[in-house]
Amino acid sequence: MKRLDYVFLRVVRWSSWPLLLLVILFLITGYIMSGRFGMSRFMDEKTALTIHKLMHLPLLVLLVAHVVPAVYLAFQRWGWIKRRNHPHATTKVISNSP
Ligand code: HEM
Numbered sequence: 001m002k003r004l005d006y007v008f009l010r011v012v013r014w015s016s017w018p019l020l021l022l023v024i025l026f027l028i029t030g031y032i033m034s035g036r037f038g039m040s041r042f043m044d045e046k047t048a049l050t051i052h053k054l055m056h057l058p059l060l061v062l063l064v065a066h067v068v069p070a071v072y073l074a075f076q077r078w079g080w081i082k083r084r085n086h087p088h089a090t091t092k093v094i095s096n097s098p
Contacts, residue, residue, distance in 0.1 A: 002083070005076070008069035015066040022059050026052065 031039040032048035040048075075081040 005073060008073055012066055012070045012073070015062050019062040019066050022055055022062060026055055026059065
């Protein structure tokens with residue numbers, strides 16, 4: 001695997017966990033604001049709205065960081081993007097560790 005692909009794969013994996021946390025927080029603050037599932041007993045609507053609004057930019061940034069390299073690697077795998085052979089490219093064995 002080329003160094004660029006390796007870096008992209010790490011970005012996909014590292015961005016995914018804060019992204020997952022943000023999506024969960026988005027849902028929770030949304031339910032608190034709408035008073036669904038009795039969630040409003042955990043936090044008042046105003047605070048939930050403030051937190052909800054603060055998370056838009058980080059969510060967008062993490063979603064782009066997670067999805068763009070994932071799509072690039074998928075297109076390469078499908079042969080839609082040609083693999084560039086770099087003369088100095090090192091072949092590196094990738095372990096399954098994140
Ligand atoms: C908000 C939505 C998403 C969340 C919370 C999310 C979360 C995750 C998590 C937790 C992983 C496992 C990472 C690891 O193994 O360390 C993962 C892997 C992955 N995600 Fe997502 N994901 C989201 C959306 C997407 C989308 C839209 C795509 C595709 C375009 C995508 C493509 C991938 C791929 C390709 C992997 C596997 C990476 C690998 O080979 O290890 N994800 N995602």
